[in-house]
Amino acid sequence: MDEISSRAKKTIDNNHAGVLIRKAVKTYGSGKNSCTVLQGLDMSVKRGTIYGLLGASGCGKTTLLSCLVGRRALNSGEILVLGHEPGSANSGVPGPKVGYMPQELALFGNFTIKETLFFFGGIYRLKATFINSQCEFLSKLLDLPPCDRYVKTLSGGQQRRVSFAVALFHEPELLILDEPTVGVDPVLRYSIWNHLIQQSAQHGKTVIVTTHYIEEARHAHTIGMMRTGRLLVEDSPDNLLRKFQLSSLEDVFVQFCLKDDGRRSIEQLSITESNAATCEPTDVFPPGTPSRERDVNVAPDNPSCHSEMASSRQSNDVKDDNVNFKVKKHQSFSLKSILPCPHRLAVLIRKNYLMSFRNIGLFLVTFLMPIFQSAVANITLGNEPTGLRMAIVNDEVDLGVGRVCTNATDCEYSMLSCRYLRYISDNIIQVPYENVFDAVEAGKRGHVWGVIHFGRNFTEEFEMREWAVELDNIIGRRINVQMDSSNQQIAIFIQKWLVEAFSDFSKDFMKVCGHNPGAGDMPLTFVDPVYGRKDTPFTEFMAPGLMISIVYSAALLLTAATLVTEKEQGLLDRSLVAGVQMNEILIGNLTSQVSSMFGQTALIVLGMLWIFNVPCNGNLALAVSITLVQGLVGMCFGLLIAAVCDNLNGVVFLTAANYLPVFIMGGVLWPTEGLHYYLRSAVYFLPSTSAIEALRSIMTRGWGLEKAAVYGGFLVSFAWICGLLILCLIVMRFYKNSS
Known part of the structure; x- marks a missing residue:
């Protein structure tokens, strides 16, 4: 009976705790590249209290908070937030039960302040009247700019205040604030802490705050000091100062860091037990504050403050069953949980x-x-290239003997090389050269894309084509083309135009001479295509x-x-x-x-x-x-x-x-x-x-x-x-x- 009664009492205590963490281990990476950020961390946050989490950058504060809100999963250990495991059914975390302010601004720059609150209000399914009233209240509390101002037009401090307002405005049971007062002036910092204390004392809100301003953590009910992924101590500010007989929490933190040599367990650094049942925060109001406001936060100093929290870390004999986690790690599959909310x-x-x-x-x-x-x-792809320079070496032309190009269009076997050149596409610029050597040298220098060479007796030998069975005659009527083929596409276009030009030249010449225009064509005819066009671009x-x-x-x-x-x-x-x-x-x-x-x-x-x-x-x-x-x-x-x-x-x-x-x-x-x-x-x-x-x-x-x-x-x-x-x-x- 005593054992059953003890377990029942522990379950009740856990359900009344705001946050319980036992033997939390979090590791990034794997194998040789692994880095352990949380090392068997234990932490207890009582409902309705403010918990100040202190530690240097990189000690694991942000990682711990992200685990609390369900954004990261522990490698081992247990977490209860408001009596439930984060992410479990009906836990409300992630969800409306938690208000989260990350280190980043996490605000939509192109939204106004009012639109920002309405966006998150829509996520929480809050009524417009409530959002409007909260917008007015938080504007006064946090000294926000007009609600129609765009977030991107605000100063850094104003943006952080808007971010703080987003965490506060739906009145969650748990507030998790990561560096909320960075860049905030002292007067507004006092106002923020005043509000947090009122929310804790009057409305039973649980608040976890990380801060670089160690001395402002005196406003918290409990302080947890972290180092290298471990919680060195967890106690009230007054008890810590009394324990070391120091006047500054920063000096206390230094003392714990000096004692921590990296080999001692967290339990060996625990301080003397004290009773936390009736602990309240110290007076944070400046002189002259009205008594009706001071009464909310002032409580008699209790020398036995926070024994409940310290006792959980007293010795190495703490067993795993000291915390009775009732939430199952693996929730049953629910179709509703994976369906999107309209x-x-x-x-x-x-x-x-x-x-x-x-x-x-x-x-x-x-x-x-x-x-x-x-x-x-x-505009740039698929169009025919233009302005292509080609060297023309025409040995038929000899001004000394009167052999010049003519514009003849009848059936006359005279200067046919010139007649052919008239059919070449205008995309080719014809550049005459006196000899093949100079033309080839121009091609090597990149001045022309190729050389077209006509022999001296090209026309005579072309006339003898019907009975030209000797190899010399066949070679003599050739048009020799020497190309720069470094650019395949340009070379293909030039070859195409030269072949088309010869076909047109041949057909026209056959026609004027009274022959069948197709007599000189190849026995290969491309008729209308099945799909597309003959010259599909x-x-x-x-x-x-x-x-x-x-x-x-x-x-x-x-x-x-x-x-x-x-x-x-x-x-x-x-x-x-x-x-x-x-x-x-x-x-x-x-x-x-x-x-x-x-x-x-x-x-x-x-x-x-x-x-x-x-x-x-x-x-x-x-x-x-x-x-x-x-x-x-x-x-x-x-x-x-x-x-x-x-x-x-x-x-x-x-x-x-x-x-x-x-x-x-x-x-x-x-x-x-x-x-x-x-x-x-x-x-x-x-x-x-x-x-x-x-x-x-x-x-x-x-x-x-x-x-x-x-x-x-x-x-x-x-x-x-x-x-x-x-x-x-x-x-x-x-x-x-x-x-």
Whole structure:
């Protein structure tokens, strides 16, 4: 009976504790690179009290607080917050029972103060009348600027006060404040502590505060001094000062640090027990404060203060069953717990839209950059090169004997080399040279792209073509072309134009001589093509890949950058501590980004089809659909990158690293048939290769979903969407457990 009674008493004590931590261990990294931040830490915070957590930077204070609010998980040990394990069902932590002020500002710069409070009020499902009243009250308490001021226009101190107001305004049971008074003037610091003490004494709020101003921790009921992940002591300020007979808490902290040689256990540093049952904070009001305000906080000094807290750390004989944790570590699966809350989702979507429209630069980049990229691509890619200089060495021309070029158009076998040169495309600039040597030297110096050489008897030998069976005659009527083939595309264009020029020259000459114009043609005729045109421009091949690549990369970069920016600024953590689910954040971002993607796709399609005259021979709705689906693939890839990266540099690096292999190998600028045989099949499993082929088939061939090339693009895209979302959730869970 005594044992049962003892356990029952401990359970009751735990339920009345604000925070209980036992043997907490938190390690970052693994193996040789592991770093233990919390080393078997024990901590007790009584409900309705203020707990000051002191320690140097890097001692583990912020990590401990993030574990309390459920943002990080311990490697081992136990935590109870308000009688529940953080993150367990009905714990309210993360959620409305906790008010969290991180070290970062964690505020939306493009929101006004009022909009900031209404955003978090929407997350907590508070009524507008309550939010308005709290906004007015906190404005007076914290001396906030007018509520219609944008956060980004405030000074650093004003922004911290707004951040403090966000933690206070929904009146949580537990306040966790990480350096709340940094950058705050002494008068306002006094006001803040005054309010915290009133909340603790009058409303039973539990407050945990970390601070660099060690002396202001005298206002707390209990002080915990941390060093290298361990709690050196946990007691009231008066007892600590009395114990060491010092006048400064900073001197007390130095004494404990000197005693701590890194080998002693926390229990060996515990101080003499004292009774904390009736302990109250010391008088923090300056002289002249009215007695009705002082009565709230003043209590007689009790020499036995905080024995309950000290006794939990008295000796090495403390057993694991001294704390009776009733919450199960593994909660049963609940479908309701993973479904997004429509109300919070609506608040997040509204926030995303406001942030997009308020950020003018981002708004313009989102909608103007895609059309600008497509315009630049159409203007610069696929057009025929012009102004190509070619050296012409025509040995038929000899001014000394009167052999000059004529403009003859009849059937006259005279100076046919000059007649041929008139048919060469105007894109080639003909530069005459007297001899082949000089022309070749000009090519070596990069002055011309090649040399066209006509023999002295070119016309006579061309006339003898019908009976020219001797090799000398055949060689004599050749046009020798020596090219600079360092640029393959230019070389191909020049060869094409020279062949076309000879065909036109031959047909015209045969016609005026009364022969069949096709007599000189090769026995190879290209009739009307099955799809496309005889001279399909390169832009038509490039357009489908360009459309998908722009929408895909814009969605990827915008999604990843938005989430990582919120992560860097602490906004993501603050929203999660407020009770927002990660799936709600993902869905909210996807929803707002989809509307942007619709606008981008519409602008790109309009530009391609109506401005640059790229034809779409198939179903336009089907073409738009595959483009939008690829945008979703990019967004999901952006979510995965955001889950992995902690800063924008990582986002830019991974986005660039993803772009080249996905699109260069995906058939945007070069057909996949040009790849190595074994690589050719593998590239169709990349995110966009099949989709680009599907869109190209829709636009140029007019195919529909009945063709494998089209529905295959959709199937591969949907498979990537599902796979990326699953991988994203796995990565986020892994990072939460290992962070």
